[in-house]
Each structure stands twice: as structure tokens, then as C-alpha cells.
Amino acid sequence: MLVAAAVCPCPPLLVPELAAGAAPELDAARAACTDALGVLAAARPDQLVVVGPAEPSGRGWHPQGTPGSFRGFGVDVDVRLGTPTGAVPDRELPTSLAVGAWLLQRTGWADAPIEGLGVGEPLAPERCVEVGREIAARAGRVAMLVMGDASACRTLKAPGYLDERAEPFDAQVARALEAADVAAVAALDAELAYELKAAGRAPWQVLAGAAEGANLGGALLYDDAPYGVGYLVATWS
Numbered sequence: 001m002l003v004a005a006a007v008c009p010c011p012p013l014l015v016p017e018l019a020a021g022a023a024p025e026l027d028a029a030r031a032a033c034t035d036a037l038g039v040l041a042a043a044r045p046d047q048l049v050v051v052g053p054a055e056p057s058g059r060g061w062h063p064q065g066t067p068g069s070f071r072g073f074g075v076d077v078d079v080r081l082g083t084p085t086g087a088v089p090d091r092e093l094p095t096s097l098a099v100g101a102w103l104l105q106r107t108g109w110a111d112a113p114i115e116g117l118g119v120g121e122p123l124a125p126e127r128c129v130e131v132g133r134e135i136a137a138r139a140g141r142v143a144m145l146v147m148g149d150a151s152a153c154r155t156l157k158a159p160g161y162l163d164e165r166a167e168p169f170d171a172q173v174a175r176a177l178e179a180a181d182v183a184a185v186a187a188l189d190a191e192l193a194y195e196l197k198a199a200g201r202a203p204w205q206v207l208a209g210a211a212e213g214a215n216l217g218g219a220l221l222y223d224d225a226p227y228g229v230g231y232l233v234a235t236w237s
Contacts, residue, residue: 002136002210002236003143004043006036007177008103009231010052010096010147010199017075025226032222032233037107037145039235045112045143049135050081050100051206052147053199054118058094062116065089068098079105082114094118096147096199104145112143119202125190128202132209146207148200150174150230151193158228160197169196170223170230173204177234180218182208198230211236 014030016023040048065084069092070077079101081093093101097116104114117135119128136142150170153163160166169192176184185208193201214236222233 001140001142002214002216003045003141004040005144005146005207005211005216005236006040007146007148007204007207007232007234008033008036008100009149009233010099011149011229011231012070012073012095012099014099015070015075015077015102017077018070018073029222029224029231029233033103034107035221036233036235037103037109039237040143040145041109041111043143043237044141045139046141047139048112048114048143048145049138050097050114050116050145050147051203052094052096052100052116052118053121053203054094054096056120057091058097058118059120060118062093062097062118063089064114066091066093066116068093068101070098077102081116083110100145100147119206121194121199121202123202125186125188125205128205129186129209132206133212135206136210136214142210144207144210146203148203150198150200150232152197152229154225154230155228163196165192166196166230169193169198170225170232174220174223174232177204177232178218178220180211180216180236182211207236
């Protein structure tokens, strides 16, 4: 059963070494992520599942100890999804899960076994909800770290340019996350999310499936778009 969840954005720029001189611009987001992970630790889960968007090569399950790296972004920063418990997996974490692993290492997470799940943008909402239900059944007390960005079309300089639908969409997501509204998250428009380059849609809907019947309360800790991309931090507990 799901007992807690933290929703965090997954831009590699959260890692200060990548942001370099611009690192202070995301200090508030990093602080909110730290607070959100504190909610997960306080829930004392038996299992932590980190879910995030992934390209085809990174989709599927990543066991505890899977390595990740930001070398592809030009910095010598390596991470690992928890402490290895056996043979080190051959493939690396997708970027979203590597950012999640970095957040967990930064806060010194060592409370429960960890697994990662990379989900693809095309995953239908109904299937996302099914996957979430399966995650909730993996242990008696399950926590989730859900990585994903909102729209990438909030300003003219945003990666997806300016789209007037982006801000209302992000506001809809923020309201749903703040209220821990399972039905509202599950009902997010997948096609619109795709058009607005909202990479968090599928992971959020996996969360919605996991939270069915859990009666969790929500809190919104951060809501901003510093680079024209919507970044949200929320907790469900």
C-alpha cells in the first residue's frame, strides 16, 4: 500500500555541477525537494520506488545499485540508486532516475530498499494507472519518488517555445497534486501533455494508480518555471 509520495522535477540542472554559475537559480527547488524526501523518510516505508520518464533504452525496472552518470552533460558526476546488493547492473539509469538518485544521495537516504522504473511518454493513462496499482502492491508500506517536469512551453525562450495552453495546464497539475486528487491526475490529457512537452504526465499517472484508496493528503512545496519549464514539488502522505 502507498503510504507516501514525493513529486519532484527532473532537470539535470538540479545538480549544481551542471548548472555552474546558474546553480543558485534552482536553490529553492532543491530545498523543496529535500523537504519532500523528508516526508518519504518519515513514512518509514518497506520499499521505495523511483519513477521517471525514460527513452526506450531506459524503460522498465532498474534494481537497487543501478549506476547513473551525468558525464553526457559534460560533468564528472556519478550516482547510484541505493547501495548495491548484488551484481551491478550493466545498463545505466535514465536521466530522470539519475536525478532522483542524486537527490536521494544528497539527503543520505538509507531507509528502505530502492527500485527504479523508467516509463515512456506514450504509455496510455489507463496503463499508467495499472502500473501504479502494481507498485502499491509490492510491499506493505510503499513510498514513491515521482520524477517529472510540467510543460516546457511557458515562455518564448522555453525549449518548446511559448504555448498559451501551458500555464493553464501546469496550474491544473499543481492543483491536482496539492489536493492529492487521484481522479484529477488520472484524467490529465495525455495528448495535450505531449504537445506541451510535459514529461511528468506518465509518472504522475502511475502515482495516481498507486494512490487509489490510500486516502493521502497533499501539499504543494514549489511551483515555478525558471527556464520556461514548469517545475513542481509536492508531497502526498
